[in-house]
Amino acid sequence: MTxxxxxxxxxxxAQIRTPLARVRGLGSAKEGTDHFWRQRVTGVANLxxxxxxxxxxLKLVGASYQNARAxxxxxxxxxxxxxxxxxxxxxxxxxxxTVIEDYIHSEGLKIVLLMLNTFFAIAVGATCILAVLKLxxxx
Amino acid sequence: MASAKPSAGTQRPISPHLQIYSPLINMMMSxxxxxxxxxxxxxxxxxxxxxxxxxxxxxAYYHAKWIFGKPIGLIILFGYTWALFHHMLGGIRHxxxxxxxxxxxxxxxxxxxxxxxxxxxxTILVWVAAFML
Numbered sequence: 001m002t003x004x005x006x007x008x009x010x011x012x013x014a015q016i017r018t019p020l021a022r023v024r025g026l027g028s029a030k031e032g033t034d035h036f037w038r039q040r041v042t043g044v045a046n047l048x049x050x051x052x053x054x055x056x057x058l059k060l061v062g063a064s065y066q067n068a069r070a071x072x073x074x075x076x077x078x079x080x081x082x083x084x085x086x087x088x089x090x091x092x093x094x095x096x097x098t099v100i101e102d103y104i105h106s107e108g109l110k111i112v113l114l115m116l117n118t119f120f121a122i123a124v125g126a127t128c129i130l131a132v133l134k135l136x137x138x139x
Numbered sequence: 140m141a142s143a144k145p146s147a148g149t150q151r152p153i154s155p156h157l158q159i160y161s162p163l164i165n166m167m168m169s170x171x172x173x174x175x176x177x178x179x180x181x182x183x184x185x186x187x188x189x190x191x192x193x194x195x196x197x198x199a200y201y202h203a204k205w206i207f208g209k210p211i212g213l214i215i216l217f218g219y220t221w222a223l224f225h226h227m228l229g230g231i232r233h234x235x236x237x238x239x240x241x242x243x244x245x246x247x248x249x250x251x252x253x254x255x256x257x258x259x260x261x262t263i264l265v266w267v268a269a270f271m272l
Contacts, residue, residue, distance in 0.1 A: 040234065040237065043230050043234070044234070046227075046230075047227060047230065047231070050223060050227055054223075054265060057265075057269075058265065058268055058269055058272060061269045061272065065193075065196075065197040065200045065201065068193055068200060069193065072190075072193060085186075088183065089183070092176070092179065092180045092183065095176045095177075095180070096176075096177070096180055099173065099176075099177060124183045124184065124187050127187045127190075127191060128183075128186060128187050128190050128191075130194075131187070131190035131191045131193070131194040132190060132194075134194040135190070135193060135194050138194065
């Protein structure tokens with residue numbers, strides 16, 4: 001057999017995994033590095049969007065209702081704000097998934113918590129997006 | 140099926156866990172990165188509360204503003220700001236490590252202390268700016 005570069009060399013691995021499985025690199029969960037990669041992509045997006053959000057926060061500190069509405073109805077604000085919410089909830093869902101998988105060893109509870117994690121991320125994300133849309137288009 | 144638990148009566152050696160090691164800055168930063176991540180997770184409720192209040196009308200908006208302006212509100216927001224900056228700088232550190240760079244001990248220490256000092260500095264900077272603007 002030819003030697004291949006793999007992170008965890010195991011003597012049996014080369015024989016057990018087919019060449020197709022190896023080149024796909026998806027592993028037993030069939031996800032490959034998807035989780036890792038999404039975490040990095042949303043992380044980089046959050047870096048820029050959070051810097052924007054900090055400046056937005058500084059503009060909103062102490063603002064009157066009329067001022068806050070005026071700021072939060074500009075597309076230059078609602079667009080990045082909406083993207084931050086989307087990228088943020090994806091990022092935090094992936095992060096919390098890792099925390100749950102690390103610490104919860106009972107299979108049933110783990111599945112319940114993973115599901116609640118997804119529900120929470122979607123609920124918070126949808127609520128924020130609805131509020132942002134109302135601020136953008138509502139009276 | 141093989142069980143994950145050691146069989147009864149056998150004292151098997153177990154690998155050392157956290158309490159065995161003396162705290163090092165990189166280990167503390169790793170732990171704090173996770174804790175700030177979890178805190179930010181819960182903290183999205185603050186953002187949702189603020190946005191929903193602003194979208195609901197003046198009464199709800201001023202109510203939210205009143206809560207955030209109370210000492211407890213300010214403390215929570217201050218902590219949230221620090222968690223945000225700390226997690227952000229920790230994320231940058233991890234992305235540097237993702238490229239395979241910066242793993243020598245001196246650089247590891249410098250990156251870890253840098254993210255801690257940086258997050259505290261940025262938090263203070265933003266809050267000073269918030270009170271002066």
